Amino acid sequence: MKFFGTILAGAALAMSVTSCNTDGDSTQTQNVEVLNITTTGNTQELEVGIAQFVVSTATDADQFALGMGDETWRFSNLKRTMGQDGYTWKETATTQLTGCPTMPSPFTVRMTGIAGNTYYKLGFTDKSITGIALATGYVSRTTVINVETGEQVLYTSEIKKNQFIVEIIGEDIKKDKKCNLNLLIGGASFIDGMPAMNMRFKSIPFKIEGDMLSFETASLIPELVQGGNSFAPQERFPISDLHASGTLGGPITLEFDCTYKDKNDVETKYRVRSQLLGVLPSSSSN
Numbered sequence: 001m002k003f004f005g006t007i008l009a010g011a012a013l014a015m016s017v018t019s020c021n022t023d024g025d026s027t028q029t030q031n032v033e034v035l036n037i038t039t040t041g042n043t044q045e046l047e048v049g050i051a052q053f054v055v056s057t058a059t060d061a062d063q064f065a066l067g068m069g070d071e072t073w074r075f076s077n078l079k080r081t082m083g084q085d086g087y088t089w090k091e092t093a094t095t096q097l098t099g100c101p102t103m104p105s106p107f108t109v110r111m112t113g114i115a116g117n118t119y120y121k122l123g124f125t126d127k128s129i130t131g132i133a134l135a136t137g138y139v140s141r142t143t144v145i146n147v148e149t150g151e152q153v154l155y156t157s158e159i160k161k162n163q164f165i166v167e168i169i170g171e172d173i174k175k176d177k178k179c180n181l182n183l184l185i186g187g188a189s190f191i192d193g194m195p196a197m198n199m200r201f202k203s204i205p206f207k208i209e210g211d212m213l214s215f216e217t218a219s220l221i222p223e224l225v226q227g228g229n230s231f232a233p234q235e236r237f238p239i240s241d242l243h244a245s246g247t248l249g250g251p252i253t254l255e256f257d258c259t260y261k262d263k264n265d266v267e268t269k270y271r272v273r274s275q276l277l278g279v280l281p282s283s284s285s286n
Contacts, residue, residue, distance in 0.1 A: 025058040032118050033134045035168055036068070037208055037248070040127040044208065046179070048170040051118060051131060053111065055080065060092045064109050064120075066131070073100035075107075085279050086112030104129075110249065113278030114139060115165075119249030130211065132248055138164040138276035144190050147257065147269040154191060161187040161196055164276050166213075166252070169203070181206050181215060184225070190258050190272050198225035201239060213252070216243035236261045244276075252276040 030053045038045045047069070054063035065074040077094040080087055089109040097103060104122035111118055115137025122129045140162045144154035156162065163186035172178040180203045187196040200223045206215035219240045223231035238259050246252030254274045261267050 025056055025061070027054050027056045029054050033170060034066075034118060034131045035134055035170070035173070036066075037130045037132075038127055039130070039210075046173055046177070046208070048134070048173050049131075051120070051133075060094065062089060064089055066120075066122075066129075068099075068129075071099050074098040075100070078109075086110060086116065112249075113137070115278070117249070117278050130248055132168075134168045134170050136166050136278070138166070138252065138278055140164055140274045140276050142190075142272065142274040145271040145273070147271050153270065154189070156189065161189045162274060163187055164252075164254070164274070166276075168206070179206050179208075180204065183215075190270060191260060199223060199234070200225055200231055201242070202231075204242070208248070211248050212245060213248055214243070214245040218242075246276070249278075251278065 032051045032053070034049055034051045036047045036049045038047070050067040052063070052065040052067075054065075056062050060077055060079045062078045062080045063074060063076045064078060065072055074097070075091070076096040076098070077092055078089045079092050080089050082088075087110065091103060091107055095103070102124065104124055106121060106123045108122075109120040117136040118131070118133040120129075120131045139157075139159055141157045142155070142162045143152060145151065146153050165184040165186070167182040167184060169180045169182065172180045183201040183204060185199045185201070188199045189196045201220055202223060204215045204217045204220070206213060208214075219238065220242070221233045221235060222237055222239055223233050226232055240257045240259070242254075242256035244252050244254040252275075254272075254276055256272050257269055258272055259267055259269045
């Protein structure tokens with residue numbers, strides 16, 4: 001999962017050195033840049049913030065903190081459980097609040113999936129706050145169809161191929177409230193025999209309605225990730241009719257057309273359909 005480790009490192013802003021207290025318990029702190037979606041009635045407001053997880057070896061002693069504008073809400077003495085999908089935090093009888101006026105209900109905080117995706121939902125009488133990491137990672141099940149013949153030319157759920165990262169561009173939201181995201185693909189493989197490449201689909205408009213995330217664009221030129229912040233446009237592989245939708249913190253359905261032009265300038269159009277999954281599909285191969 002080197003692709004996830006490299007790209008998602010930017011979303012995990014700081015992982016502290018493990019610290020110990022006098023009782024011998026240790027803690028580890030991770031800060032994650034997040035998108036907060038505050039819903040009040042029929043109005044939604046988007047704001048980039050920081051979520052902090054403090055994981056303790058002591059029983060029911062974890063913390064979750066959330067930067068809300070100029071305020072910081074902290075929830076201490078949380079119970080952490082681990083399941084097949086990842087970690088979940090819940091309140092206990094000794095949970096303490098700092099900054100937050102009342103205990104949210106529901107109080108849902110998760111870090112799930114192969115990429116450790118952050119998701120939370122906090123409910124109050126007058127509003128709800130939903131949060132996701134600016135960068136979330138997915139494995140996929142991908143099917144490719146030849147548009148002209150209708151023939152399926154590729155199906156793969158191989159973990160090393162077609163790993164996706166949805167990367168919300170926080171600076172666009174901070175600067176002028178524009179909602180754009182980058183779609184990064186690790187081991188991109190859409191045609192049988194195509195060498196796996198790391199690619200970026202840049203600056204796709206997105207919207208959030210209720211608990212649904214969607215994004216679409218009529219056309220774009222994909223970029224080859226060359227390392228660091230270097231990207232090379234791939235004019236031979238234009239992308240068109242891209243659209244995607246899914247629940248916040250859940251799977252995403254993605255479709256787009258990819259037109260391939262060979263050395264003789266013969267074009268073939270393919271329809272790519274991917275189910276983006278935060279957790280490993282049970283039938284996936286390594």
